[in-house]
Amino acid sequence: MNVTLTVNGKQHTLTIEPRVTLLDALGEYLRLVGSKKGCDHGQCGACTVLIDGQRVYSCLALAVMQEGKEIVTIEGLATGDTLHPVQEAFIDNDGFQCGYCTPGQICASVALLEEVKRGCVSAVTPDLHSPPQLAELSEAEIKERLSGNLCRCSAYNGIVAAVQQVIGQKAPSPVAAVMVSESGDNSAL
Numbered sequence: 001m002n003v004t005l006t007v008n009g010k011q012h013t014l015t016i017e018p019r020v021t022l023l024d025a026l027g028e029y030l031r032l033v034g035s036k037k038g039c040d041h042g043q044c045g046a047c048t049v050l051i052d053g054q055r056v057y058s059c060l061a062l063a064v065m066q067e068g069k070e071i072v073t074i075e076g077l078a079t080g081d082t083l084h085p086v087q088e089a090f091i092d093n094d095g096f097q098c099g100y101c102t103p104g105q106i107c108a109s110v111a112l113l114e115e116v117k118r119g120c121v122s123a124v125t126p127d128l129h130s131p132p133q134l135a136e137l138s139e140a141e142i143k144e145r146l147s148g149n150l151c152r153c154s155a156y157n158g159i160v161a162a163v164q165q166v167i168g169q170k171a172p173s174p175v176a177a178v179m180v181s182e183s184g185d186n187s188a189l
């Protein structure tokens with residue numbers, strides 16, 4: 001069947017079987033290979049993309065159900081040569097090692113910031129009637145809200161530090177601070 005997907009602002013009409021996932025449509029039909037297949041079972045978050053601003057595991061979403069929606073992948077976050085602030089922060093804070101989980105982590109972090117702006121609470125929000133503001137987002141909130149994205153390299157301290165940098169906070173732990181200072185000039189990454 002035919003489906004027209006809007007991905008990173010461009011429309012693509014694909015002829016695919018109804019069972020093709022969005023992740024496979026992106027990688028195998030559109031050659032957008034930034035979104036990664038980690039588990040293919042909704043357990044790791046490596047395939048996270050944004051659909052109408054919400055983070056979605058693309059391995060669990062059927063491509064044919066995404067017609068008319070705005071899909072943004074890691075390839076669509078930068079503006080020309082200017083990286084998205086979250087991408088910059090991941091580089092600044094060594095928020096990755098092998099990088100396999102990184103596209104999903106960055107898409108999830110972008111969505112996390114929007115969710116907080118919209119006043120969404122999480123499982124660890126102390127007062128459900130008082131959603132956290134970006135400037136006062138706790139380390140526990142960031143960890144909980146990114147708990148659907150696993151990193152086998154365990155770059156978690158850098159990932160949390162990256163989110164904190166974007167919202168104007170300092171790095172969360174001495175470990176993250178050491179990682180930043182030892183990394184030196186990251187501009188070549």
Ligand code: FES
Binds near residue numbers: 036044059
């Ligand atoms: S590949 Fe989609 S959640 Fe793991």
Ligand code: FES
Binds near residue numbers: 096152154
């Ligand atoms: S950086 Fe390697 S899996 Fe996360």
